[in-house]
Amino acid sequence: MRKPDTPARNGGPDILQFDVRPLPGAPFGGIIRLNAADPADDFIAAAEANPSALPDALYASEGLILVPGMRMIADAPALLVRLSRLFGPEVENYTETLTDPNKVHPGVPEILVVSNLPPANKPPPPRPDPPFNADGSLPTRFPHRRGWHTDQSYRRPPPDISLFYAAIAAPKGQGQTLYANGIAAYAALPETMKERLDGVYGIHAMPGAGRSEHAVRAGDAPRSLRRHEQPQHQPIVRTHPVTGVQSLFLCEAGQMDWIEGPIVGMQPGPDGDGAALIYELMSHLTQPQFTYAHEWTQDDLVIYDNRTLVHAATWFDAEKHPRRMWRTTVSGNPGNEYAGEKKSWIPANA
Numbered sequence: 001m002r003k004p005d006t007p008a009r010n011g012g013p014d015i016l017q018f019d020v021r022p023l024p025g026a027p028f029g030g031i032i033r034l035n036a037a038d039p040a041d042d043f044i045a046a047a048e049a050n051p052s053a054l055p056d057a058l059y060a061s062e063g064l065i066l067v068p069g070m071r072m073i074a075d076a077p078a079l080l081v082r083l084s085r086l087f088g089p090e091v092e093n094y095t096e097t098l099t100d101p102n103k104v105h106p107g108v109p110e111i112l113v114v115s116n117l118p119p120a121n122k123p124p125p126p127r128p129d130p131p132f133n134a135d136g137s138l139p140t141r142f143p144h145r146r147g148w149h150t151d152q153s154y155r156r157p158p159p160d161i162s163l164f165y166a167a168i169a170a171p172k173g174q175g176q177t178l179y180a181n182g183i184a185a186y187a188a189l190p191e192t193m194k195e196r197l198d199g200v201y202g203i204h205a206m207p208g209a210g211r212s213e214h215a216v217r218a219g220d221a222p223r224s225l226r227r228h229e230q231p232q233h234q235p236i237v238r239t240h241p242v243t244g245v246q247s248l249f250l251c252e253a254g255q256m257d258w259i260e261g262p263i264v265g266m267q268p269g270p271d272g273d274g275a276a277l278i279y280e281l282m283s284h285l286t287q288p289q290f291t292y293a294h295e296w297t298q299d300d301l302v303i304y305d306n307r308t309l310v311h312a313a314t315w316f317d318a319e320k321h322p323r324r325m326w327r328t329t330v331s332g333n334p335g336n337e338y339a340g341e342k343k344s345w346i347p348a349n350a
Contacts, residue, residue: 026292030061040072063305087161089332115324127315140291142282147312149251154206157338161330168324169296175316182247185285203261205231213253231257241335247308
């Protein structure tokens, strides 16, 4: 459901105001365009002076906000962390959460580096087969499009919000990020399916554990997991802790446990009835009416709510083009489901 095509005025007379407009070409989401005279640090200072304004805009936009032109973040990456703190009490310090050091920003440990450049050296995903739909459009729908997930769903409690900044963007037509709206997709389900999903849990597993659909079908032996690496149960339908809105919450092949799951209490394995339910729901969630493909421009900032959205990376020609993205992860308000829980991914002796 789109918000009205009218500006949402945030801020008081003594601080910078911003307009939230519907995101062009998207069935959900909002865009905040800075005035040329308003540098990013002024925008962040204004947001800090009215700290509920940006989070409220995010929730009103069903979990997705684009802020183009945040150029100052490239020279002052700590600004990204300042902005992140508006969305929750905890911004992850990746040096404290067992993240590979080559993926952590050397000067700002709250920034995860997603890049094909050294030292991160992360390759892009492969193109889908075929690479385009029959009408020439970019495929979004599962299973034609693979890689749909929500950040760190293999943790309990899972994170709340991510901020994703394009320090170096891939060329237009490559390296897009796809987003799918779990709120609208859940609302569109038949009542019989909503009743079926009530109280159902998925089993989420960390990538590289040997528990993905691909690994199981290939006959790979699963990796022995330590206590803090164990798969985690997550509700298929989550209630947003701020808005009270329900949404689908699931991943697909690479971030679910296809040995014991992917669904608690259903036939396990890639050919079981649990797998069939994941395929049905993910195909529904990633239909065009629920998805948006973001074409990155350098200095774009996208803010997205992991509690209600899933996303997927796309291919770019990493042999010809550099791409460097910075991500922060905000936690602290996952909802009553997780009340009082310790962090599952931190070793007991840490």
